[in-house]
Amino acid sequence: MDRVWIFYAIQIAASVFALWRGGAPERVLGLALLLAAVSTQVLQDDMAVRFAGVELDVLLVDLALLAVMLAITLHADRFWPAWATALHLLGTGAHLARAISPDVIRLTYAVLAAAWSYPIVVLLVIGTLRHASRIRSKGWDLDWSRQDPTLR
Template sequence: MTRHVAFLILLIASSLYAAMRGGRPEQIGAATLFGGAWASVFAADPTRAHFRQLETGILIIDMVLLAIFLWLAIRSTRFWPIWVAALLQAEVFIHVGQIVVPAAGWKAYMNALAVWGWVAQIVLIVATWRHRQRLAQQGSDASWKGGPASRPPIQRG
């Protein structure tokens, strides 16, 4: 099995698990990672050899994904989106490295970008599993900061 097929299986499995068993932040994260992975496949410039120079389309996608996960980190009650945002920031830095040192080698550029996608999928699986644990232990798991569900109940009398 090639690493592409293995990643596709992991991508589909983690996305389905988060979509079916996760809270709203996990579902948004799954859709974002799934969409970003597929968009990246089509964003690579087909008129030239891939990863031989800066992949501008993939850089733009990574920056959009980073923005979405930063938003999730700020708005949701979850800690895991900041981890995925950090992984995406590492990917953006790798693109910057390709600009600064274009002779570093296309395989290093390609593999350095790919490794973070694997880790992000694993973070999503663990995040969804933790959400299920909180639901089982506490009966609820507030998804968003500042909403009525995230405030403690008012004590009267």
Template sequence: MRFVFYVSLLALCSLYALLRGGAPERTIAISYFATWILDRWVHYFTPAEYAEMDPGHLVIDFIIWISFFIVAMRARRFWPLCLVSLQTIALVAHTAKLMDVTIVPRAYFVMQYAVSYPVLITLAIGTYCHQRRLKIYGTDPPWRNS
């Protein structure tokens, strides 16, 4: 049930951002959806046990963190910085598991995946704010000039 809910939320938020968002919203939606596909691919090769540090998910989380960071530095939006902060929590989860393998597997799982829902909700809110700025000002420049 949790999987169906997450996939539904991912599809809704990504489609909303793709159809109604500006360039930063679309970039985030595409990159986040791509990492979800990578995550599905990783699960074919490594079981989701969370007893040890998961290098496949570490790589995926680092890739999406870099993507969020690049968008946050270039976009004329505040909300991508929130995504960078949220994704940092997932990276810290991997670091914590690497430093202390006695961390309960469920805690590692929660630290790793709990950020997924706020990321999608933040994307939807960012897209809504973009639409609102378009309605009020008639324009919403996506990227910084410098």
């Protein structure tokens, strides 16, 4: 259980960093990841039956997060959200794997659903660092693809 609290500490730090230093895509994703982590913790089944079947509440949270991530990927003037969205799609696919084959081992399902969270958080931090670097070097950075740079 310690690894869960370590992840939450990392997620909170990354989200706060994105909210503090990131552009709009980083801030939106940082907030969405934080809300998804809290929602998952609140909605997950208790430990005795966790991952014994498809975690429907967690699946709904993952699908909502996927929708937000897809919107960011399609509209952000960044490339890193595409990688984060692809990784989250892999995690969301674990629910489908469990639904198709109930014989999937509980631990395998749990790892497949959660393991992608760590690299997504790393991508958020890298994206935020790169945004801050572009702001320092150029003085501005487009957030969304159709944004006019003169409207900064």
